[in-house]
Amino acid sequence: MPYADISLVLFVDMELKVISEEDSSYDRAKEVKDFDETKAGVKGLVDSGAVKIPKFFIHPPESLLNSTTSSSEVCFQVPVIDLEGYEGGQRRKEILDGIFAASETWGFFQVVNHGVPVGIMDNMVEAVRRFHEQPKDVKMKWYSRDCKQQPVRYFCNGDLLVNQGAANWRDSIAFDFHDGQLDPQLFPPICREAVSEYIKHVIELRTTLSELLSETLELHSDYLASIGCMETESLVCHYYPACPEPELTLGATKHSDPSFLTILLQDDNRGLQVLHQSYWIDVPPLPGAFVINIGDFIQLITNDKFKSVEHRVLAGQAPRVSVACFFYPSMANKHKPYGPIRELLTESNPPIYREIHVTEYMAYFRAKGLDGNSSLPHFNLQCNYTT
Numbered sequence: 001m002p003y004a005d006i007s008l009v010l011f012v013d014m015e016l017k018v019i020s021e022e023d024s025s026y027d028r029a030k031e032v033k034d035f036d037e038t039k040a041g042v043k044g045l046v047d048s049g050a051v052k053i054p055k056f057f058i059h060p061p062e063s064l065l066n067s068t069t070s071s072s073e074v075c076f077q078v079p080v081i082d083l084e085g086y087e088g089g090q091r092r093k094e095i096l097d098g099i100f101a102a103s104e105t106w107g108f109f110q111v112v113n114h115g116v117p118v119g120i121m122d123n124m125v126e127a128v129r130r131f132h133e134q135p136k137d138v139k140m141k142w143y144s145r146d147c148k149q150q151p152v153r154y155f156c157n158g159d160l161l162v163n164q165g166a167a168n169w170r171d172s173i174a175f176d177f178h179d180g181q182l183d184p185q186l187f188p189p190i191c192r193e194a195v196s197e198y199i200k201h202v203i204e205l206r207t208t209l210s211e212l213l214s215e216t217l218e219l220h221s222d223y224l225a226s227i228g229c230m231e232t233e234s235l236v237c238h239y240y241p242a243c244p245e246p247e248l249t250l251g252a253t254k255h256s257d258p259s260f261l262t263i264l265l266q267d268d269n270r271g272l273q274v275l276h277q278s279y280w281i282d283v284p285p286l287p288g289a290f291v292i293n294i295g296d297f298i299q300l301i302t303n304d305k306f307k308s309v310e311h312r313v314l315a316g317q318a319p320r321v322s323v324a325c326f327f328y329p330s331m332a333n334k335h336k337p338y339g340p341i342r343e344l345l346t347e348s349n350p351p352i353y354r355e356i357h358v359t360e361y362m363a364y365f366r367a368k369g370l371d372g373n374s375s376l377p378h379f380n381l382q383c384n385y386t387t
Helices: 003-016 028-038 041-047 089-105 118-132 136-142 189-216 296-301 358-368
Strands: 080-082 108-112 152-155 171-177 232-240 250-255 261-266 272-276 279-282 290-294 311-314 320-328
Touching: 041 136, 041 171, 080 089, 089 108, 089 189, 118 171, 118 189, 118 232, 118 261, 118 320, 136 152, 171 189, 189 232, 189 261, 189 320, 232 250, 296 358
Parallel strands: 080 108
Antiparallel strands: 108 290, 152 171, 171 232, 232 320, 250 311, 261 290, 261 320, 272 279, 272 311
């Protein structure tokens, strides 16, 4: 039987396999393994005509419908910061004040007039969509979970084989740029040009945001650049296929980002939400805007002054695309210890976290998986950890 036909049989089997919670014969590990071996991802389930989602994608009710669900009666709006005129003068002060307030209270903000051409952004979204909407036999050759050996890889749920919780309704393709370098010949041809152009502009925006964030902390403008904390980029391009049962699953479980900073591009379909004052608040798509969110490492080095906030993505009945660029320390600094910035510490504000290096943090983050809990408390000085 051809491989594609075997994949389809597996999909149909998962669709028709209705097992109650009480049925002890359910073998989650086998179902996950069988699904992963199809190398067709969630999009493959949709293409097979599935009208039911596999059991391991079903999230517990408390993760979906609880007291923190967003409400139209809650009048919160994620800050939007216009970067026009950031080079100097009164506008720069207004921008710095806005970024400081957003980083301190929200951990999320959107930026407009950031200098990245809208055409470059649109081309990137469409290139990601084209990649994920290719036939599965074309995408399969990129399928891998080896983040050390495969700098460009396609996969469904990076933690699928680790996390014992519910899986997320999304597929992804990741590009790991080591200190900004990655041979474009390694990219899938269908998105090679778009990715190559996009990453150049996002790196420029990273430099601008690094300067502004440094100044908001009353440090010299090249402080974050000088400690090499945002030199390596991981570009992760998510595709959230239309879901036949969106009320049972999530596009992305509640989590905070392990990076220093994330620059996110989303298409015009809603789904992204941020947790603010115990409410899930929509982050609506804005034409020409990027979503910026503070990562765990900035919360750590600012000693909780800036917040790495939990966020999630809802599953929907229409496909959605997002492009997240995560910034990490330079490869030369992967074993460099990072801890709370000394200039920000006082007797009344002692260090909250121990010094750690990014490889240690990422090892813990990956082993834990997206289980709905932050990784930061594990590195709290009050935490009993094993060295």
